[in-house]
Amino acid sequence: MTTSTTSLSAASLPTPSSSAMSLLTEPADTRGRLAALLARWLPDQRWFAGRDNKITSLSVVAATEVTPGCFHLLVRVEHRGEPDCVHYQLLLGASTDVPPRLRGHVIGEVEGPTGRGLLVYDAVHDQRATVLLLDRIRRGGTMGNLRFESFPRTGVPSNLAPRVLDVEQSNTSIVYGDRLILKLFRRVQPGINPDLEVPTVLARHGYAQGLAPTAWFHSFAPFFATLGVVQPYLADATDGWTLARDSAQSPLGRAEFIEEARGLGRATAALHVALSESFPVTAAPADHTVRLADAMTNRLRHAASLVPALRAYVPALNAVFAEFAQAGTDLPLQRVHGDLHLGQVLRAGGDWHIVDFEGEPAKPLTERRGDHSPVGDVAGMLRSFDYAAHIGDSPRPEWAEHTRATFCGGYAEVGRFDPRGIAVVLRAHEADRAVYEVVYEAGHRPDWLTVPMAAVARLCRTL
Structure with missing residues (x-):
């Protein structure tokens, strides 16, 4: 450039x-x-x-x-x-x-x-710099335009060896001694970051499947903004993407992942229940689905202008969004995860842990901290199962279909709605997510474009 x-x-x-x-x-x-x-x-x-x-x-x-x-x-x-x-x-x-x-x-x-x-x-x-940074966070106080804080009695150990995680993400994560992880928010917006706010509130609520922050630091000039959060690090954890991908590629994958997917559905539902009890919940306005469907349609129009392969599906996708607009009032609006997929969940000690509550970093902070339909989180996870099934030499669409159904079944056991009972709403959210993925893959990973395009074709056929 x-x-x-x-x-x-x-x-x-x-x-x-x-x-x-x-x-x-x-x-x-x-x-x-x-x-x-x-x-x-x-x-x-x-x-x-x-x-x-x-x-x-x-x-x-x-x-x-x-x-x-x-x-x-x-x-x-x-x-x-x-x-x-x-x-x-x-x-x-x-x-x-x-x-x-x-x-x-x-x-x-x-x-x-x-x-x-x-x-x-x-x-x-x-390592010298990052050790001293954690020590500064541990000691608290002010330095220049930075303020370092921690929760009382939690304590941040000293003399922990740091290493930077080599993973694709929109921030930088540093692990200390396999005990703590510091996430540095690279793209900074004024205000408190949801990845500090939400886990803190959930911990006070008693939600056990998140990772409560231990310490953090923020700027207060030229504006207040969360810059980094320290949390416990689960050294023995495996991320959901690795588990799902390995399962999808295994001949026995359908059988071995079924309980994990059901448990993940239950964990997602438990998260939504905890969020609804920890933050205010608002009834969706009467015109909510109409306005949301219009936004989905506009995003589709823009996406089709960028990716020619999508244009043949525009009429059918418009019909998906129009059917959603006519479905009536959506579910109550509440705080949600905002960017839920298999990379945001960890399996450790026989339990699922949901992490990374930052939401989409490119979206305005006010939008990420706003109220939304929990169906968006469900759709994000379903799309992630689809990716796990199609990355590799032998796509496994039947694995994705079975795992998606199992996840939804687990969600219904704990949640306040059954995703399988709101097919029109869920299909629209999935289609909107797939359209976003088409644009992303076309611009960043063209070899993966076939994954969301296959989902677009499938969602159009369900009409």
Whole structure:
């Protein structure tokens, strides 16, 4: 990606010390080179949301030195054609030399205060920096524009060896001694993050299948925002995606996963019940399904403009959404998970644990913290079963069908509705999710496009 112009506003910076000062205040051309380095580096990161649009401006809006040679940044990014800016959280190191284990994480070089080159690198991979970061969270208090807090009596142990999880996600997770996990929210929005808010409230409610936060930190300038959350780490856990994928690819997969899928359905229903008892619940307005169906139809129209293969299914999908609009009032609206799939559930000690309550990071925080139909979570999990069945050399659609039915049966045992009894509503939510997946796969993983396209064809046939 080529960056046309970048800007780094000195007026917006705090006054950092030592290496951070050399990197961010003097001389002015150093600031420009740092901005240019970051503008080239950011689009290659898994958690960066604006790969498709050129960066037109990048500025540092807050900087705090965490330890000599390592500093925390909030950067403001503007994209061509986008009216809103986006903020990202970075942990950067600066040194005249870096050890071999960090050389693969070097972003580039800028001139230091003595004229020597400073290597700038992604410090989440620097064990020294991440150990000190957890220690700072453990001790609490304020540093620069950052505030560190923890729940009383929980305690955060010290001297735990860190390692960065090498998984595809929209944030960065650091595991400490197989006891704790720190999630750094890379894309930052003003306000409390649901991944801190929801597990905290659920823990107070007595919900046992979540992971209650132990500690966290946030910014209070230039705005309040949750930056990171520390939670217990389940070292013996296996994620639902791995279990389902292995089951789908096994000749005996249908039999061995049945109880796990039923238990996951029950766990999902128990989550929705706990959320409805912990947060306010509102009745869906009389025109809710009409407005939601209109939104689904508009998303379909946009998706079809981007992915030609989808256009042949537009009439049938429009009929799916129209039938939903005529179905009448939807279920009561409540807090939900917001991004539920097999990668967000863990199996440990014979139980399912539901994690990652952040929701879709690209959506506004007010929307992620709002009330929605729990059917959306159910549809997300059903779509995830479909993916597990179709990734590999031998697709297993019959495995997906059986597992989906088992999950819904488990949900009905505990939940306040039976997904199988609201087929029209569930089909519309599934179709809307599949349309989203079509756009995502076409842009990011073209080899996987056949998975959501097969789901679109199936959902159209159910009319």
